[in-house]
Amino acid sequence: MPSRNAAPEAAPRRRPEVKKATAHEMAARQRDISVAEFFQKNRHLLGFDNPRKALLTTVKEAVDNSLDACEEAGILPDITVKIEVARSGDGSLPTTPAQAERFIVTVQDNGPGIVKKNIGKVFAKLLYGSKFHRLRMSRGQQGIGISAAGMYGQLTTGKPTKVISKIEKEDQAHVFEVSIDTKKNEPVEHETKSISWDREHGTSVSIELEGRYQKGKGSVDEYLELTSIANPHASFAYHSPETAEPKKYPRGVEVLPAAPREIKPHPYGIELGMLLKMLQDTKSHWLSGFLSSEFVRVSSAVADEICKNAKLSPRARPRDVMGKDAEVLYKTLQTTKLMSPPTDCISPIGEKAILAGLYKEIDGDFYTAVTRPPSVYRGNPFVIEAGIAFGNKGFLPKDGDAPPEPAANGELALEEEGEKSGSKRALTLAELRKAARLKEKLAKEEERGPELARLIRFANRVPLVYQQTACATYKAATEVGWRKYGLTQSRGSLPQGSLCIFVHMGSVWVPFTSESKEAIADYDEIRKEIRLALQECGRKLGIHLNRIARAKYEMSRRDKFGLYIKEVAEACGKLKVKYGNVNVEKLKKQLQAVAEKVTGGEETEADLNRKENAPSELANTIIVTEKGLEGAVPEGLLNTKPIPVSPPDGAHQAEAGSGEDAADEAPAKGDEKEKGKAKGKAKGSASAQAAPPAKAAKTAPVPDDIPIYSGGKQVSGKKVKGNAGAALQPQKKGKGKGNQKELF
Amino acid sequence: MVAKKKGKRDLPAALAKMADEVIGSANKGKTPTLDIPVRSLANVRFNEQKRYIEMGSAKQEREFFNVNMAKKFMQTMCVAAACRQLEDEGKTTSIRDLFYMIKHRIDGSNENTVDDQSESDAVIEDLEVTAQFIREELNLFAENKGALAGEITLVDSGDTIDGRAVGSGGWAIPSIVEEDVIQFKKCTANFVLLIEKGAVWHRLNQDKFWRKHKCIILHGGGQPPRGVRRLCYRFVNELKLPLYVYVDNDPWGYYIYSVVKQGSINLAFESQRMAVPSARFIGLSSFDPEKFGLDKKSTAIGLDEGDIRRAKEILAYPWFQSKEWQKEIHNMLANGAKFELEALTNKSISFVTEEYLPRKIKEKDFLD
Structure with a gap:
């Protein structure tokens, strides 16, 4: 990637030795800077500061767009992400993805598609979009993302963005190659043709760009995992440049989140410049009408009062209110007592859905989630949600009589399991991985001290992966006194242990610390809500840990x-x-009875091996015990059995073959199988590329009984669930025809 | 070993009572608990009337279903059962043997009933005070220590021992000297002399001191063990002989005397069976070197810090409060010197048997 500094400098420079410029000379150098040009020089603001980040940002922008589009159209999103190694600038093809410098990123969805005439603008014009002009909870906001990604690709490889789009009921899909005129901020369409595409509707975007492929933190894998947690209603398939088979992130709930309602801005949330613009743009003829129609919580009575206080005529033409008057108006708006904005424009993920998301992607024994009531910062409604996934295996009571150290524990558990299930069976892959992870973890702890909790952050369902420490969520999470809840924590840092902390902020306007949207700005109201949510989760965890x-x-x-x-x-x-x-013998029995009585009686056993429902104080919590799941386990999950024994590969294939769709599925091994493979389940969600919208999934507020299916987990998800299919929902009517492989 | 003697207390019955506590509690659904008298300084007091150290009445509850006590409880029951077995089989063992009797791997665990002899030793002492049977009665013994010679004929486990014909080594005093082991047959002695050190005892034995003065001489090799103390008790109480104690002139010697006389803090619960309040301190007194014209320069050993500290502790004990004793100890401190029994040899080899002890006994130059 060319260095930022190499770009020709257009702004006037100040150099002491240069002769002083006259106003005219300076005027000659002053000219318009196109937005595209500006961002070309400031692409770090948009998340393209280095090749690795650029690759992730590109995927991220495209996926965010797809999710938004699908949700708005009432379609359960099925998204495929593919990263391919491209030929380098000199035409050579690198041998390994790690060495590659260029990649082709393709993101394809089953969304409604984009109207032909808009395609160029959507993908190749900065600040073009549907989202900037309204206050609504959505992923993207400014309409910069995907076109910036396209522009980045264009700048680094010279290749245009390739778009395939098909709208429902149209026969043909349109194929475009678009690039951006960075001076004029106008799209240039290179080529347009129509092809037949065997899906009803959807969009596919391919961008070739300079990037670097590297796993670990901030990788595409992590991003998709996180996205899948916060968007359990979506399914993802990821073709990485390394593996032939796609990695799948199955759907966890079958209901779309409620569509967020659009609201007008609240006077507390606007700035003077915005007010000026609104005054100019309004269709209202009178100032009072302008106030009551363009803002929430301003009734005509309140509008009149505001005018009176600002010493402006309610009948004034809004366009004439400017300068000092506008400033007075602005100040009056800020000081007038107004109701908080309505909060029903916020659509939280929901506790059940968060549980489902965490449960399917994160390995643990205890899950809990909390959705706070909506709140307001600077006139913007927002809601904070938090969740915790906790691995109990590492947790031991402090008492000296406690069982042996975790390592021995884990290994012991494996051995026992092996014995129980018969001598023939070797350890399953999942178990081996688990053991390996345990070992790795212990080795790490020895080297670098104890493992800190993992904080996963989301804003409007979009994962935030960079600048963790600058984020309000991080500050709140370190502020919480986790020790109260039975965890270890050093002052000012995250708690220790196998803990994953989930924080989501949903708002019509999420305040980021920078344009690249990597950290949530630290407003007191926001931080407090996050803290309260985390404390609530912590309390539940504490109760659980105490009990255990x-x-x-x-x-x-x-x-x-x-x-x-x-x-x-x-x-x-x-x-x-x-x-x-x-x-x-009788004496032994009697003594045993006394011993049980003095050690908490049956409750002790129940707590360790609970079969019934969790105690009432642990609402919205899943606890994984040896006997299965307990707590607020959504219906679908209840049917799952505790970690089943995977049959050897051969047997598994045979079974898979009996499923109708199995043959079409990309061959998945062992535990990676999709739910579609489960017996008796004809339609797999992964193969249901094009569910008819509106019928397939109604947009509904998150009900208590969100169906959650417990389909096979990713290997990375570490959990292996059996009889997944049993939980599949009836409203799932996937066509089952689409095969992702043929799309590429 | 012979069957229970007439009048002997019923050990199995006492031990069965402990089992009854467990069974009774189990029946009631309660945690079995043993009340064990506290064996510590805090629970010891000097009985002015009886003139010996007694154990107080403080007891600790040992609960079975308490994590901190469960193992000890189990060990106590195991030791009790082992003692019952010894009783049934008519055998005595050392406390080391007992440790091995009860030591075994607990089923279904990698834990032993006992891992160290110190655990079973402590439990034995608990059992002694709980069942109110001393170690000897529990058929347990410690290492033999001490020897005897003199004007007595006794029976030891059926063998007749003539105290006048025990050679130069004397008769080794066993750990258990209870009536069923040792019986007194004939005694022509007028008093008993308990000597701190074997070497001095040897001098007296070689000089046949006991024949000339019609006495029994015995030593306990330093602090006399239970067997020696118990034997002294029996001489005094059964044969009505006076007991004289002959120890070094230093704080440790004083304390040995006081243990024989009043009992020890550690074994306070056995004072009533061992203490001999009538015992007299015959020497070495801090005034003796003067009195007997010892060459102080060549025989005195300077008191070190530990000696002085111990002397001051002893000064404070309630049973050393008599005027004479305070004078005695203060005089030692004033001398700044201590004298060993062997110091008398400085005068002549048999000075102790020919001059010192005869004169002391004749003049009744004792401390009470």
């Missing part, structure tokens, strides 16, 4: 007493010979 710790402690006491009971009873037997005698 207590139960484990009681169990260890009981076990210890149990060991000694035999000794004591037998000693009593010997002591009583010829002195009354005693039934040793």
